[in-house]
Amino acid sequence: MKIKNLINNIFIFSLLIFFITSSNAGEIFVSLKKNKVNVRYGPSFESDIKYIYKKINLPLKQIDKKENFRRIIDFKNNSGWIHISQLKKNNSVIATKDKVLFKKPSSFAKPVAQIKEGRLLILEKCEQNWCRITSEEFEGWIKTDNIWGLN
Numbered sequence: 001m002k003i004k005n006l007i008n009n010i011f012i013f014s015l016l017i018f019f020i021t022s023s024n025a026g027e028i029f030v031s032l033k034k035n036k037v038n039v040r041y042g043p044s045f046e047s048d049i050k051y052i053y054k055k056i057n058l059p060l061k062q063i064d065k066k067e068n069f070r071r072i073i074d075f076k077n078n079s080g081w082i083h084i085s086q087l088k089k090n091n092s093v094i095a096t097k098d099k100v101l102f103k104k105p106s107s108f109a110k111p112v113a114q115i116k117e118g119r120l121l122i123l124e125k126c127e128q129n130w131c132r133i134t135s136e137e138f139e140g141w142i143k144t145d146n147i148w149g150l151n
Contacts, residue, residue: 029090029149030070032058039080043069050080057092057122059149075118075148093131093149095119101140105130112140121147 035056040047043066053074063079064071070087073079075094095115102109105127113135115121121133121142130141131150144150 028062029059029151030062030072030087031090031092032056032060033086033088037082037086039072039078039082040069041080043067043071043081045083047081051078055120057120059090059092059094059120060087061149062087090149090151091123093121093123093133093147095121095142095146096148097146099142099146101133101135101138101142103140105132105141107143109141113138115142126150 032053032055035054037053038049039051039053041050058074060072060074060082062070063073066081068084069081070084071079071081072087075096095117097117099115100111101113101115103112104110115135115138119135121131121135124132124134124139126132126144129144131144131147133139133142
């Protein structure tokens with residue numbers, strides 16, 4: 001009887017772990033494919049447009065999905081539904097504080113530019129606590145703390 005209870009408890013615990021981890025599985029970062037993207041109140045083309053993004057590559061957090069629509073939340077906590085055709089794999093981040101862009105992935109490397117809070121940065125690659133980014137005319141390495149949009 002004790003073995004049966006133990007097996008039941010392990011099974012229930014496993015299910016609980018599965019549901020806890022799978023509920024966060026939908027939370028990933030994505031980016032906008034186009035310069036003009038409609039955000040809707042609900043997950044259908046019949047839903048009214050809530051607002052319009054006008055920034056290609058803007059990173060967004062996907063927090064839910066229903067059929068071909070994804071519920072997103074942005075850096076400023078605005079939320080809504082976007083059709084999946086307007087989204088792509090994440091390729092950008094936003095600086096949450098003023099940051100220094102370095103020539104190499106080291107705080108001792110030559111500083112290249114001062115990145116202001118809120119600046120959109122295009123990711124090239126990430127290694128440990130550093131990401132290589134481009135931002136208009138600048139390119140270099142930035143520490144991954146105080147940036148929003150990394151998976």
